Amino acid sequence: MVTGTAAPMLEMRGITKYFGGLCAVSAVDLDLMPGEALAIVGDNGAGKSTLIKVLTGVFEPDEGEIRLDGKPVSIASRRDARALGIEAVYQNLGLVDTLDAPGNVFLGHELKRPVLGIPFLDNRRMAREAARVLQENVGIELPNLREPALHLSGGQRQAVAIARAIYSTDLRVLVMDEPTAALGPEETRNTLALMQRLKAQGIALIVISHNLEHVFAVADRVMVMRGGRRVGLRTTANSTKQEVLGLIVAALDEPVAA
Amino acid sequence: MSVAAPTVDGARPRQRGLPWPQRYVNVLGPLVMIVGLSLFMAVVHPPYFRISNLMIILQDASLYMVLAMGMTLVITGRGIDLSVGAIAALSAVVMAMLIKDLGVSVGIGMAAAVLVGLACGTANGLVITRLHVPDLIATLSMDLVFRGIALVLAAGVVLSQFPEPIPFLGRGRVLDIVPMPALIGLVVLAIGWILYHYTPLGRYAIAIGGDPEAAMLAGIDVRRHKIYQYMLMGGLAGLTGILLTGRLNAIQATSGMGLTLHTIAAVVVGGTSLFGGRGSMVGSLVGVLLLSMVVNALVNLRLDFFWQQVAAGVIIIASVGFYSSLQAGPGTLGRRLAGLAGRVQARA
Ligand SMILES: Nc1ncnc2c1ncn2[C@@H]1O[C@H](COP(=O)(O)OP(=O)(O)OP(=O)(O)O)[C@@H](O)[C@H]1O
Ligand SMILES: [Mg+2]
16 A cells, blocks of 8 residues: 555654643654545654654644644644644544534534524534434434433444544544544444445545554554654564564664664 | 453443433433422412523523533633633624614624624634733633723713614514514524534534544644634624523623623533533523523512522532432532532632
């Protein structure tokens, strides 16, 4: 899938992010090919979530630049990221517990219907569309669409978060932060299958996971982070879980990247 | 956070919809009390149900209806506005002085009242979002500021005798029966219901109150929407100032002292959660009506004014306790809510 000649669709160059004195991400480079699944692995606090939050407009980097199709882009807000086709399912899923599934799926980009020229929320169409996306694209049917997210199971919550991310028609990059962490075996299988389907549609994936089994099942390449730095990059076809694990825990060191 | 135990059979409903009493509990709680109170009054004091007395109840409830609309949105957005009484007084004083001292036309005077309210609300929103002062502290302090400005402006004078339509708006009777301010209050709450369910204003108040972090991750400009909520609240307090002036056809800087806490109490009784993310305009209407009915009943029973305070506090605790005991979730939340509501009222 990854050939040396293809131009990356997304490039992050020298991304650095400080929280006060703490350097959470330090001069990290990341390339993403069209239709590729890139896994990011690393210990807790390695900077994985921070890096992808820079990409999705939650944090502004202190240094570095992001290019899409070779052109530099500025991603200063979630809206900017969305406009570029970059969506995310965050580690804590980012659902509002007191809103129902359609409310969450469309939060921040509600469907509207003008009544007397005033754009009112089209709750009925949002409910229909949410049910459709959940069923057709995520493969789940909620027993009661009006249920607040608080009462949904872990898998259902995740389905809602994914539905929100993939609803956008011009989705190009989907970031998933620990998508299988809270899931049972069947839900995990569904999620991995969904990732394969998205890949087949040409959508590039960035997947953060602690589960190397899943990483090797879906990812084309795996990037290892430690202490905010990129300490390794492997093609899954030419690597092993042992090797990647070694990079994560610093048993193997890679002088070039570190 | 509810994380399901791993299931082998995939997406399986863990729980169907809430059973019906819990779904409507915010309205049901106070409604049950209204019925109970009505039965009690029917036995003890039947004149309570004379049309004239019912209209007095509506008249009394009207200002709280207007304020409750904004307060429902603000509290749903995990905020609180303790300055609405002062905003109403300041708006009314500015309007009164424009009309009486400067000879401005009544229409412009009324517009000024609403504008002053909007400005005060904007100031609240800015202090909260830009200076990062917690809502409670910010509006408590701004209450002093607004009340202080009103006192400086009016300097202890009572301004009275305003031209129509101010008295009509504040105490007029439509068809010689229905209090005009109550109609205004009902229209305001109906608009509030639409805002809450059918516009981003309401939807984002739920989102921000339910989970500010998630709202931000969804691309919502949390600060801007908090400012909108307080602006609306302020504008409605300005409108309340007009009605307050018209009610006695007089206004002074110390008017409207008890408005704030009574409004918050009614909204909380109506099931809007002080923890944010959940609210109800219909519940607020029922809450406002319940409190006004109780106060009126106590007056009819010739109970001392101070007993009215005690009764109001008991009602809040009883109703909040009632629905939070029915509500799913940890019992501690219900207890904390009841405790907080009790404390809010205790200061009234
Ligand atoms: N909003 C924030 N403010 C301050 N520090 C933060 C913030 N977010 C993350 N950090 C810090 O940045 C570092 C990297 O955190 P990050 O969440 O990116 O790690 P991670 O690799 O995603 O870890 P995990 O596997 O536990 O999710 C940590 O030391 C964390 O404490
Ligand atoms: Mg993380």
